[in-house]
Amino acid sequence: MNPFEFSSVGKIIFGRGKIALLGELARGLGSVALLIHSGDDPGKGGPVDRATASLSAAGVPVFFHRQRGEPKVADVDAALAVARQNHCDVLIGLGGGSAIDAAKATAGLLTNGGQCLDYMEVIGKGQKITRPAAPWIAVPTTAGTGAEVTKNAVIGSPEHKFKASIRSEHLLARVALVDADLGESVPAEVRAASGMDAICQLIESFTSTGATPMSDAVAMRGLELAMGFRTELDAKTKRDERETMAYAALLSGIALANAGLGAVHGFAAPIGANFPVPHGVVCARLLPAVVAANIESLFETSPQNPVLGRYLWMGQTVPLKFGPGNDKALVNYLHASVAELQIPGLSTFGLLDEHIPHMVSLAKKSSSMKYNPVVLADDVLANILRSAL
Ligand SMILES: [Fe+2]
Incomplete structure (x- = not known):
């Protein structure tokens, strides 16, 4: 170890x-x-x-x-x-x-x-x-x-x-x-975006190049809880579910503080500073495309990388309706979450196609980007951001 x-x-x-x-x-x-x-x-x-x-x-x-x-x-x-x-x-x-x-x-x-x-x-x-x-x-x-x-x-x-x-x-x-x-009084849209931030932090810390056995233990329990309860992030959220998400969010913070994050949070810093978009919204909109791109890029460049097994485990953790327990189920689940929770696109906040090259160059300098499990090419980063508009 x-x-x-x-x-x-x-x-x-x-x-x-x-x-x-x-x-x-x-x-x-x-x-x-x-x-x-x-x-x-x-x-x-x-x-x-x-x-x-x-x-x-x-x-x-x-x-x-x-x-x-x-x-x-x-x-x-x-x-x-x-x-x-x-x-x-x-x-x-x-x-x-x-x-x-x-x-x-x-x-x-x-x-x-x-x-x-x-x-x-x-x-x-x-x-x-x-x-x-x-x-x-x-x-x-x-x-x-x-x-x-x-x-x-x-x-x-x-x-x-x-x-x-x-x-x-x-x-x-x-x-x-x-x-x-x-x-109790947190508005539904804030609850939804915050919950997706927690899920994003758990996924990124679990697949970070800085992950450790202890951060993994914390992140995996958080993922089991948060992804099982994701559908409860909507306006109907009840007391027990709110408590479960509070616990999952706590675990996400412990994991990220010890493991680091990844490309989603690498983008979140410059986008949040340049456009009036809530942090959780940025994370939610970027997460499905970053996960898909990381998996694709890892398969191409280092198919033996154990992080691929981690994406597979997460695919087995999401509810079965999203697919037969593989990495595609994870991506399907994330897309469905963003749609069902009605997380608005980033263009709503003024981020347009013309801003993409500058945001990509800033994101690459961000401290979180160096923990992404694979180095993503500029054109891949640009496509990720385009998909979140
Ligand atoms: Fe975050």
Whole structure:
């Protein structure tokens, strides 16, 4: 067996109603909290109010910073200013991956100094985070990104028209608090796109060149759960199914943080930075074509590559109606998922044929692309993107 390393957050608390523990957890980590949240505002009876009630019951003063949309360099620097001004020493990221990544980056900068761009890969100085982040708690409300257990914060830079990561094991949350009941009010289209992001992350980490025996164990269980429940991602989603997807998303985050991703996420960074398209939508639309292209390319260039056996296993994991348990069943299943969940095409967000060459050249520079199981030629990448428009 190949040697490997594996790391994750110090503690995971999973279960309905566990948001009630937030105040006690925060009190154990600091004295003044900064709550970085997306979605609802305080006073609307949603997750922010539940979090605030728990903090207040534990006697923890809290300041708020709302993260609107996916985090940008300026958002992180603004949250950092609020934290410094109010002497916040424990952070909470509450919401989808956007709020969680904003909290992750802010916690890291709070103890490491400097500005957001100093630490960003690809477009920034790429300085190392050398000190442990300020203690922070990740509380996801959507089941998708797995950002609660990842060690990178994805930040957009409008100036560079690119999204890139700040990455370090020092950024891992002290606690990931996953309460599926917080997802009650998440709109159906967000739930669908987030669920497809989780499935994409599980597939990409399982087929990544960085996959390890431990990440495989996590990814395979996540795939069994998520692909079996995929049809439940629609508007009729019930409590149990929501909890299953919250668990699958958690597993996807643990797997990707240890294995890396692939071509879908390689595209997601530049597309998300240049067009107003949600991350889960980009991933869902690209995933079937990337999987098909990877399989075809592997058969042509290295038919003995064990990753082909992994695609076959996934084909045996999807419901039988998609085919007789082979890699084609997997591709059929992914196409059907995108259609049934009515994931919109990328042209809806302004991405047109004329943008394809530039997006391909940017995607090739992305950190996720190097983990794709096979190097895809430019024309193959262009065709993949064309199929997602
Ligand atoms: Fe993702």
